[in-house]
Amino acid sequence: xxxxxxxxxxxxxxxxxxxxxPHAQPFADAMAARRFRTIENAASEEVSxxxxxxxxxxxxxxxxxxLEGGAGTWLRFRMDKKTMPKKWLQIxxxxxxxxxxxxxxxxxxxxxxxxLMEKMLPRVLPSITLVDALLFHDKRTVLLFATSKAAREAFxxxxxxxxxxxxxxxxxxxxxxxxxxxxxxxxALEHCEPVRWPNAQxxxxxxxxxxxxxxxxRAGDDQEATMEELA
Amino acid sequence: MSQGPDGADxxxxxxxxxxxxxxxxxxxxGGEFTLPGGRVVGVALDDFLxxxxxxxxxxxxxxRRGLPTRTAEARTALRQGRRLRKARLLVAEGSRQWTAVxxxxxxxxxxxxxxxxxxxxxSDLDRTTERSANWFALHEIVQALYGRFLRERLRSDYKxxxxxxxxxxxxx
Numbered sequence: 001x002x003x004x005x006x007x008x009x010x011x012x013x014x015x016x017x018x019x020x021x022p023h024a025q026p027f028a029d030a031m032a033a034r035r036f037r038t039i040e041n042a043a044s045e046e047v048s049x050x051x052x053x054x055x056x057x058x059x060x061x062x063x064x065x066x067l068e069g070g071a072g073t074w075l076r077f078r079m080d081k082k083t084m085p086k087k088w089l090q091i092x093x094x095x096x097x098x099x100x101x102x103x104x105x106x107x108x109x110x111x112x113x114x115x116l117m118e119k120m121l122p123r124v125l126p127s128i129t130l131v132d133a134l135l136f137h138d139k140r141t142v143l144l145f146a147t148s149k150a151a152r153e154a155f156x157x158x159x160x161x162x163x164x165x166x167x168x169x170x171x172x173x174x175x176x177x178x179x180x181x182x183x184x185x186x187x188a189l190e191h192c193e194p195v196r197w198p199n200a201q202x203x204x205x206x207x208x209x210x211x212x213x214x215x216x217x218r219a220g221d222d223q224e225a226t227m228e229e230l231a
Numbered sequence: 232m233s234q235g236p237d238g239a240d241x242x243x244x245x246x247x248x249x250x251x252x253x254x255x256x257x258x259x260x261g262g263e264f265t266l267p268g269g270r271v272v273g274v275a276l277d278d279f280l281x282x283x284x285x286x287x288x289x290x291x292x293x294x295r296r297g298l299p300t301r302t303a304e305a306r307t308a309l310r311q312g313r314r315l316r317k318a319r320l321l322v323a324e325g326s327r328q329w330t331a332v333x334x335x336x337x338x339x340x341x342x343x344x345x346x347x348x349x350x351x352x353x354s355d356l357d358r359t360t361e362r363s364a365n366w367f368a369l370h371e372i373v374q375a376l377y378g379r380f381l382r383e384r385l386r387s388d389y390k391x392x393x394x395x396x397x398x399x400x401x402x403x
Contacts, residue, residue, distance in 0.1 A: 002355065002359075003355045003358045003359050003362070004358075004359045004362050004363060004366075005362070006344070006345045006348070006362050006365075007342075007343060007344045007345065008342075008343060009339065009340065009341035009342060009343060010339070010340055010343065010366070010370075011337075011339050012338075012370055068356065068359070069359055069360075069363045070356075070359055070360030070361065070362075070363035070364055071360070071363050071364045071367055072363045072366075072367060074359065074363070134363055134366055134367065136367055139367075141367075141370070143366055143367070143370060147339055147341065169237075169239075169337075170338055171237065171239040171242065171243070171246075171336075171337055171338055172239065172242040172243060172244075172245040172246040172249070172335075172336070172338055172377075173239075173241060173242040173245075175338055175374055175377055175378075176242070176245070176377070176378075176381050178374075179374065179377065179378035179381055180378065181378070181381060181382070181385070185381070185382065185385045188385040188387075189242075189245075189381060189385055192242065192245060192384075192385065194244040194245075194248070195248060195390070195394060196312065197312030197313075197314075197397075197398060197401055
């Protein structure tokens with residue numbers, strides 16, 4: 001068995017509602033239904049995204065014990081992408097233009113590209129990306145060990161298709177709404193504005209004294225404008 | 232994923248205020264926090280700070296290596312009222328210690344280093360189990376600290392109390 005990483009970056013997501021118990025077969029079945037399918041022999045430029053397990057990167061098996069991640073459930077998905085190298089296209093285009101003695105039209109360029117892709121893509125191997133995530137079922141939280149937009153979007157789509165519930169990315173608003181605040185504080189959070197901290201350099205020397213004087217003068221009074229006034 | 236306004240866009244500033252508040256609490260109170268459930272954690276800022284640009288036209292300022300919180304540049308940025316956008320944090324709970332770069336507007340944790348595997352870990356499964364717990368513990372600690380910050384920040388008398396204290400600290 002492999003070991004989950006001990007360094008890296010993650011993005012937290014949450015979900016509402018219920019998903020299958022990760023220790024029960026329906027969970028593994030849901031992953032298997034959206035398993036990774038190879039594009040090794042594909043003749044067109046494409047992307048394949050699907051679940052695999054840490055023990056089997058092919059997507060052929062989904063044993064529950066392969067998802068064992070201690071307090072969490074260890075998910076892994078695979079993204080394969082087959083693309084024509086851009087420099088390769090450019091070299092062929094330059095060669096065609098040199099042979100012809102003039103630039104290719106847009107239509108000719110497109111035809112050249114289609115022709116090259118048809119010939120070459122079956123020989124191009126896809127790039128492979130494996131992305132891990134830890135799912136904490138009781139907490140309705142999943143930590144995705146990738147921060148790129150492509151990985152986040154692919155994971156969100158895969159999760160929705162597999163478990164039927166959308167993921168909400170954690171951010172300062174969402175994290176606040178899940179922090180167990182009372183109604184009044186939640187309202188304050190939703191309508192919160194940035195604090196305009198004082199710009200102490202504007203006042204040159206004695207700024208701090210000026211601040212303290214103001215703060216002291218206002219002690220016990222409504223100080224709503226204190227910091228703005230100092231800014 | 233759900234669509235609609237992204238909380239990082241509308242409330243990213245709160246993440247920056249949170250990170251700046253951690254710095255303030257570290258310097259003012261030693262950075263020790265007692266969180267719900269009685270867990271005691273320590274937080275300090277390490278060798279990387281990045282201040283948010285006050286506006287789109289202005290410069291973001293990054294300080295690396297050594298003790299950037301002690302530099303004149305960092306104090307000047309605070310006096311100008313600038314908030315932290317990113318910083319490397321040291322987080323400790325008992326014998327466990329994490330380092331991570333917090334991207335404040337999104338609350339994303341990057342470049343995380345987990346505590347060393349304990350000597351009791353004998354198998355891959357043991358290591359995965361312990362690391363999994365450590366990943367989640369770091370997430371929980373940061374969420375709990377953020378919740379604590381919000382309870383202080385969103386009080387109706389914040390500007391007259393803790394906000395004033397922080398303003399004084401920023402000006403020193």
